[in-house]
Amino acid sequence: MSRWLIAAGSVILTSQLMACVAHTKPEELFQLTAESSSNRAMQTRVFETKDEAELLSASAAVLQDLGFQVEESVREVGFLRAAKERSAREYGQYISRFFVLVLSMGKLLMPVDLHQKISATLVARPINSEATRQEVRIIFYRVVWKGDGQADRQYIPPGQQMMEMLRDPALYQQFFAKLSKAVFLEGFTL
């Protein structure tokens, strides 16, 4: 019995430590980092066109093709925000959940990722004074909701959230490939 208590105590202590340690200070968050420029290169393409409105509407169309709903648009500053909701269930999580269930002798059923909202914000803007060159920058991120867990016959209510920026280059390449096709122009990186 006491061994169980020690184990439980150490788990609580570890989670406490984790909650306290990894805080990034706000002043660091307003500084460009080493990854800023590589992220920028991945998320940005330049198009040789004067027609910013066309670029923006083509972007909206591509996002629609990818299953997104446009949530907000401001033409004057070339801004679009879109989102789609999908299932977030992953095979691997169910396997590790099974092993935890076996190891805890049927007492702990870990919550798994159930649902996710994938969002994109897109900004198009001219980058030279004659406005013959336009830059499109898109940033993808997602919010994941966890749930469906059970600890010793007690249901763990869903609702825990997890957010992350999506930094998979393939995602961005896919979007820009479609956008290039839609506007009949080759996008290039600077």
Add this chain to the structure above:
Amino acid sequence: MGSAIAMLQGCVPPQPGPELLAPTEAQMKIRSVQTRTFDVKDRQVAMRAVIAALQDLGFIIERANDALGLVSAARFAEPNYYDVLGVTVTVRPQAEGRMMIRANAIYNNKPIEDPKVYQNFFATLERSLFIAKD
């Protein structure tokens, strides 16, 4: 044991005070820190530079309003996802081709009063405006 208590105290969330809606003295003091004037004629150019600077800093642009010169954005304090940093920037034209830009930043819904934060933001914005001019 003592360190465990100190650690627990470090984790207690900030308590809301009665001055929640009233402008605090510290807020009045940092107004000058939050505001800077730039030599830009066109407000849209300034707004686009603000948006580009925020994107460079990894922010998610949530809302933009051209008529009011308003941009709001947020980001999580990566690598963790439970601390949220929000910022609202207003761009207002002043006399003779000068643009007043004001940024309000909040960290987990508490106003940031550290001048360094705003210095860092305006440094990035200045760079972004400089690129836009060329």
